[in-house]
Amino acid sequence: MRHILSNRILQIILRLIVGGTFIYASLGKIADPVSFAKAINNYQMLPEFTVNFLAIFIPYLEFITGTFLIIGLFKKGSSLIIIVSLILFTIGLLQAYIRGLSINCGCFSLDPSTKSEILIRIIQDIFLLLFTFIILLYSKTKKIVLNNKESENVNQQRI
């Protein structure tokens, strides 16, 4: 199992999926922070004075962690940030779903007339979460020392 999950090709594919999704999701929001601020406000979860800051910060965080994940820089740190943000997004979606808020989630499209399927987004988030966990736990960090097998063992012990 461990061998399959730490397979180089699989790792690259997962990083492309998660990183690509995050970059794709961030672009519209970076271009139009006003609409994203409205989308955040619609969740009715956060005090209003934090909304603008988050509307600026979150899209860039998505973009940068997504990019890092794809190019393989700060892989572990990026994937941990992505995991935390995915968990927070999912909580936000869940509470909106439970409270029956009819909102556009602000996940990909910011057009208020597109009422997105919250449930589908939640499922999607859970899959992304799973992928990112695999990246966090099974990706190899490069080590110049020792031969391959030993360095692999070292890494697995560290986790």
Place this chain on the structure above:
Amino acid sequence: MRKIFIEILLILIFTLIIALLGNSFNSKGIKLSSSQSRISVEDEAAYKDEFRNDPYDTLSVQMPLLNDLRQKDKKEGFYIPQNITLSLAKKLYDKNALFIDARKKIDFDAGHIKGAINISYDDFLAKTKEERIEMMRKYNKNGIIIAYCEGGTCDVSIDVAYELARMGFNYVNLYRPGYIAWKNAGYPVEP
């Protein structure tokens, strides 16, 4: 483990710098803190008791406010629509303010605040600037306008309110609790 936290810290700091830079260079960038002006219940005393609004009297330049709490948008110079409470909305209703329902026509027809006119967000923003001006010509630029929609989560009223403010209406208000709160309070609705 420690390495991961250092990585995270570096990423967060890096992102913060890029985000602030990116936002300041973005022509659509926003202010860091959202300071939506709000009129609280206490401020309601600011409204003149004897004042009566006439939305159709286009010659009137009477100022409805005693203490002017409005803020001007620094870039474009229009008066920023103010959020108002349910009780103030009712007070202004009693003073004959013009209520604008930003929902779709089908929702408007199903029930709306008594006397409100329907300016559906979708239709309104689809119109050209000239068409919008023509449509709003018969209303008093200094009259009190209150835009609303369903309530709570809806934001179409914000778009309509800002568009009206940009068109030169000087006393546009936003009543965010919306139609639901109004109806629940037992205030006049039609049909």
